[in-house]
Amino acid sequence: MRKLVAVILILVSSIELASGQGFSGPGAIKDDGRFAASTKQVNQFFRRFNAEESVDGLKRYYPEDELYRDRTLRGKFISILFDNETSGISSQLKTTFMSEVLSETLPQYINFHREGWFAEVEALFSYRGKIEKATLFLKLQPEGLGYEWVIDKVSFGPFKDIFKKPEGSSKSFLHPLSHELGFMNLRKAFQESNLPESFTTSDFQPDYLTLFLYEMKRGNIKFDNIRDVKFHFFQINNWYFELNQFNRPGFNTGWLISNLVKLNPGDKETILRYIYDQK
Known part of the structure; x- marks a missing residue:
């Protein structure tokens, strides 16, 4: 199982692309080769969202640096962190989101080690002679002096209706x-x-992850390969966004926000049920 987690971690942390990306909009900085192609890594997405690196991506900014979390720089960075080609996120929604994130009195940042974000990994497995898709949900947890990715939940088609209770x-x-x-x-x-x-009790919920691992230990499920990786963020108050990787020509490439939702009461729980395939 740790081998599987290691494969996923390596994939998530090492994906790199090679296209160019620049700031857009009136008075914005143009891409003159100083930009590091695209937001190549998820860690770089964090740094750009928080304005914790230079425009060319060559220098990390720390609290003692003048431009560390600079509001103007953040605004220019965040404006290029949206998928502007296929997502259909409205300009008004982006503006509202940025105004809250960049608030002069209460700015909001994302934090790699804080709860409120997790990975969704689509993988293929061999199960009873067939290749089946499984969706693994991973989160970070403290381990020793650092952190590690661990599997938190799984959605697996062959298990979906095994415990469907009659009504x-x-x-x-x-x-x-x-x-x-x-x-x-x-x-x-x-x-x-x-x-x-x-x-069983009326609130009984089967533990599909335990069943999945049990079948793997028995040799009935065998890992094949990874198909896709995305990330879900709930760290910004009253907002949800999804992070996907785009590998295409042009400037709007790399790890970009592909979905953005302003949350009303109860919306977070509804979105989580949808993500976890509990709809």
């Missing part, structure tokens, strides 16, 4: 006086029913 009149149950019979009618749940999950 209404078709639902089986144990009579409330079963205790007077010494629960002998558990035979009904374990021998006479092919839906033993019917007899």
Whole structure:
């Protein structure tokens, strides 16, 4: 399992592209070769979003540097961190987002080591003679003096309907006086029913990750390769954005914000259910 995590970590941290990218808009800095091609790495996305590196990407800025988290520089950096070719994010939504992020009184930053962001990795596995897609959700956790990526959840098609509980009149149950019979009618749940999950609590949620790892340990699931990686961010108050990698000609390439949502009460939970395929 650690081998799989290591493969994913290497992939996420080492992806590099080679196209050019520059600031756009009135009075913006033009791409004159000083820009480091595109936002090549996820770590660089963090630095650009926070204005913690120079325009050419060659110098890291620290709190003692004059331009560290400079508001004007941040605005120019963030303006190039959107997918402007395919995402369809409106200019008004971008403006609202940037005005809140760049607030003079309460600016907001993203932090690599803080909770509120996680990776979504689409991978292929061999399962019972077929290649199946699995979606792994990974998060960072402290480990020793540093951090490590760990698998938090999984969505796997072949498991999706295994524990689908029936509803209404078709639902089986144990009579409330079963205790007077010494629960002998558990035979009904374990021998006479092919839906033993019917007899679990109403809020029962199967642990698909445990099932996935169990099948892997038995040799029934074998890793094949990685197909796609994306990231989900909830670190900016009342906002969600998705980070994807774009490898295409032109300036608008690299790791870019592909989806942006202004969150109302309850929206975060709805989005998480959708991401985790619990819709």
